[in-house]
Amino acid sequence: MSSQFGLLTSRRFAPFFGTQFLGAFNDNLFKNALVVLLTFQAANWTLLTPEVLTNLAAGIFILPFFLFSATAGQLADKYDKARLARLVKLLEIVIMGVALLGFSMHSLAVLLTALFLLGLHSTLFGPVKYAILPQHLHENELVGGNALVEAGTFVAILIGTLAGGLLAGAAGHPTWVAYAGLVVAVLGYLTSRGIPVAPAPAPELVVSLxxxxxxxxxxxxxxxxxxxxxxxxxxxxxxxxxxxxxxxxxxxxxxxxxxxxxxxxxxxxxxxxxxxxxxxxxxxxxxxxxxxxxxxxxxxxxxxxxxxxxxxxxxxxxxxxxxxxxxxxxxxxxxxxxxxxxxxxxxxxxxxxxxxxxxxxxxxxxxxxxxxxxxxxxxxxxxxxxxxxxxxxxxxxxxxxxxxxxxxxxxxxxxxxxxxxVPEFMLRFIAWLLIHSVYRLQQKGVENIPPEGAAVLICNHVSFVDPLVIAAASPRPIRFVMDYRIYRMPVISFVFRHMHAIPIAPAREDAKMMEAAFEEVARALEAGELVAIFPEGKITDTGGLYPFRPGVQRIVGRTPAPVIPMALQGLWGSFFSRKDGPAMTKPLRRGIFSPIALTVGSAVAPAAATPEHLQAIVAGLRGDWR
Missing domain, CATH: 1.20.1250.20 (MFS general substrate transporter like domains)
Known part of the structure; x- marks a missing residue:
């Protein structure tokens, strides 16, 4: 877990994280302090009952999300998000000043106004909070960054709620709540000054109110x-x-x-x-x-x-x-x-x-x-x-x-x-469960799979779960070209069908199906999708590589795209392989948590994607571990 915690020391993330943490903390400090005061000291502020007041406060805080979220989103697309974050923090300081005035005047109306403005503050910061992450973090850091933001937000909510309750109950005068909020708001502004520039993606946007x-x-x-x-x-x-x-x-x-x-x-x-x-x-x-x-x-x-x-x-x-x-x-x-x-x-x-x-x-x-x-x-x-x-x-x-x-x-x-x-969610879950329960997957060179755009992935074919293992390792959805008999197998046909796999048959068996498969592959590549093919044409029953067929050459000859060679290791001899007879007949033949690996090589240009050259690369990636 060191990678995500390392973000807390990075200028790309740390100032933003501190800013959002202090903002969430302050929201809940003031909101909960006000709710506690109105619950236990309602008679000192109004004739309304505590139950009505607490629900009124909750409604007032959430109302700006309905009124101003659309505007906030436009502003975050039109202007630099780092600058917007600083302006929102300045607004927070002003809001705490309004709250201080409300406590000093003993005015419920002014305090509820401050609560409304605090909801506005959160509304304006919301699009900045999540839209800025992809601008400052690499794709492989996004999960860790979001994880820290979510964990930090809930911890800030907890601490802010506790602090607000303690201040409301223990402070000699409720103005201390506003003073505490003012200090936090100033700290938030100072922290926000360290957020790196996040240029506007749509500066020409005309803001509609x-x-x-x-x-x-x-x-x-x-x-x-x-x-x-x-x-x-x-x-x-x-x-x-x-x-x-x-x-x-x-x-x-x-x-x-x-x-x-x-x-x-x-x-x-x-x-x-x-x-x-x-x-x-x-x-x-x-x-x-x-x-x-x-x-x-x-x-x-x-x-x-x-x-x-x-x-x-x-x-x-x-x-x-x-x-x-x-x-x-x-x-x-x-x-x-x-x-x-x-x-x-x-x-x-x-x-x-x-x-x-x-x-x-x-x-x-x-x-x-x-x-x-x-x-x-x-x-x-x-x-x-x-x-x-x-x-x-x-x-x-x-x-x-x-x-x-x-x-x-x-x-x-x-x-x-x-x-x-969206079957992708469940299919990815099945693949994730497979490599975290039956196998332990080692991944090498997965960064060679392009993050966007068309590409043809090729791999040796060792077992019936090869597509699931590859899909689990890939950061993007993949469309697999597979033998129509495997595609139609009971149970797993449901998985392959919802993965939008492309069934193919040899020309001697069904020439029309084969041509339809190549047409679909061309459409997928033209749409910028990843397509995977097993050039051997069948699952190995020897553990070795069968000669690669020329299908890849035909595919990239019609629709030029980089070819990404891959090699699966460790699946030979597993329950899903054909070692010593038909697959899926000897449960737990290799035990559980069996180590396997997927090694991804560098892209091969379409002109160089001959069957012999690709087979040599895959054999080298696989090595002696079958």
Missing amino acids: NPFSETWRNIGFARQNRTVFLSILGISWFWLYGALFLTQFPAYAKNVLGGAETSVTLLLAVFTIGIGLGSLLCERLSAGHVEVGLVPFGSIGLTIFGLDLVFASPALLPAGAPLSLGSLLAVHETWRVLFDLFALGLFGGFFIVPLYALIQIRSAPEQRARIIAANNILNALFMVCGSLAAAGLLSDGLSIPALFGVAAVCNAAVAIYIYSL
Whole structure:
């Protein structure tokens, strides 16, 4: 995990990370301090009830996301993001001045105005926060960078929430809350001055201030790429799901667990630590590139542990409630609840980090900030809808644990729906699971696979899972050309069909299918896709290389593209190979966690891609390890 933590010492990342961390900390410090004051000292400020005030405060803070996200996205695409970050931090200093005025005047209206402006501050910074990362980080650093940002954000939320509550309860006068916020805002501005220049991708953009038309336009940009839009919906669902749990923590701690005020902090801390750890683990589990296979893994955990939380919750309020923190931890059921919350956070990190990185990579650079703005709008909309739905279900008599169960079942339904629309997520999960459970994959030279544009990948053919291993190592989707008999095999045909594999047959068996396959390969290359072919034409049953066929020459002769030679090692003799007879007849023949490798060579020019030359390269890459 040293690579992602190394970013914290880099000027490309560290000043930005500090700026966003302090901003999230300050948001929650002021917001929670104000909520605590209005909850416990409502009579000193207004005639409204604490319940109305806290919901009013939440609504005021989130309102700017609906009104100004579209404008914020345009500004982040039109202007230098580093400069925008500094201007937003100056605005934060002014906002804390307004808050200081509100506390000094003992004016609820002024304080709520400051809260609205703080929501505006977060709205303006949101597109900068995620759109700046691809400009300052390399592609293999994006997962680690996003992981640090997500972990840092949740830690900042936790610490800010705790600090706000302590200041509201312990300070002799509430103006200390504003003074603390002012200090944090100044520190944030000073930190932002170290953010490197991030040039505007669309300086010619004319900014429209109409929030309705621009919101619809931004959502339209996001919808241009189906995977990006569904990733945004996935992120928005996560925020709905997570916010639903977080919102219920106070009532759950008091009315279900029987804990005192400190128990709420415990639940929040455990959940936050889980998200932070899950986010940081993403970089290691994804081997540095954007691994969308972790998204289904995350959604499975979110469902399983959401359901288990229902059964882990005590049916009856413990005797002696409210219990102190020590007494609560002495209750056996509490530890299972804490484990479920930790696991929910952990798998939430697996779910959300790859989605953010995927949006950044696959969004058009000149529209990226506006797409992030669309994401923020939908996040806010989903959270509001989730809150309203939860309030309605609870008012109808549903218990909080049952509400968690309903949310977990809905999470499973949403996941199945999204993965049915974008099979890439589930297919990458299958490939990721294969190389992390059955095998241990070593990758060499994967950076030789071009990050964009057309290319033909060639590889020796050792087993039935070769396409899955190659797909798991590749940072981009690949279309495999494969024997039609393998393509049609039961069970795995589902996988290959949704990988958009191209079935091919020898001319003597089905000349029409062969010609159709070459036509489809040409279309794929013209569209800038990666196409992979196994030039031997069949899976080896000797462990050696069969002579390469001339199909690659024909492909690049019609549609010139670089040829990337690759070699698989270690799969000969595995369950999926044909050593000593038919494949898949001797389970665990090599045990589990068997080491395998994929070695990728340098690109070969189309003119030099003769069968003999390519075979010599692949043989050299493979070496003696079969």
